[in-house]
Amino acid sequence: MDDWLKDSVEVEASWVTVDLAIFTIRDDRLMVLLIERGVEPFLGRPALPGGYVQKNETLRDGALRELWEEAGIDGGRLHLEQLGAYGDPQRDPRGRVVTIAYLALGPDLPAPVGGTDARRAYWASVSQLMAEAKGLAFDHLAILSDALEEVRRKIEYTAAATAFCGESFTLSELRTVYEVIWGEGLDPSNFRRKVLNTVGFVESTGERWHPPTGRPAGLYRRGSAWLLSPPLLRGTGNGA
Structure with missing residues (x-):
């Protein structure tokens, strides 16, 4: 043949x-x-x-x-x-x-x-x-x-975590995505600082979520950036 x-x-x-x-x-x-x-x-x-x-x-x-x-x-x-x-x-x-x-x-x-x-x-x-x-x-x-x-x-390197969230979300909900996927706890304060200091990662909607108990929380949406700089690296224990 x-x-x-x-x-x-x-x-x-x-x-x-x-x-x-x-x-x-x-x-x-x-x-x-x-x-x-x-x-x-x-x-x-x-x-x-x-x-x-x-x-x-x-x-x-x-x-x-x-x-x-x-x-x-x-x-x-x-x-x-x-x-x-x-x-x-x-x-x-x-x-x-x-x-x-x-x-x-x-x-x-x-x-x-x-x-x-x-x-x-x-x-x-x-x-x-x-x-x-x-x-x-x-x-x-x-x-x-x-x-x-x-x-x-x-x-770690992109805004893909926001794909697990709704159109608007709290930073606590976003942190939960990282914790569930990585299987490790993250320090809330350090995670918040890291996310808000990453240009274009998230942006505020100007609205707040009022839970049945506890303090109101700000609502955010995915920002304009896809690549995160600096990245949020796992294994640090604090999201930094």
Whole structure:
């Protein structure tokens, strides 16, 4: 067989899928969206939402479609970006399947609704999944691990933490995002100083939130800056 024909056969024998690691914070816990597979392979096993990319759609469009079909969530409201490509020859028992993984972040997302080849969709605790270190279909645990580290790194150097907040938020709510994702407590005063001294990170709405008990708190929105200078580095214990 001619070399060019061999290459053509190999291309035809490969498929492209998209998988999504979608994070939100619920009840002060970092959660990831999972589906229960309703078809083989890995029937009944938990997995990240995803599926095959159709011939006439972009990778991003395929990711958004799969998210809507399998979980009933509109990805248009999420911070969505590519995480990386995963192409281990043994990752899918159906054949050579290369997947493009996406990372998505959103504020307290609604309860998902399973559809198409997903029996159900649900939010699962990231810390519990990582502690068990097993159970997810395909290589989705590796994708989840990479996505988690990317989120932890990203909120150090960018304003990505605000993607977990609503349109307006208190600095206490923003600090909780960092504490949940990093798994460490932060000194409130130092965190506040650091955030307010980072030009363009947040801006005041001019309004205040009045809790049932306690003192009112100022409300903020995401500012104009994406890259944080200086960054908010983890592991310092005080957000500095």
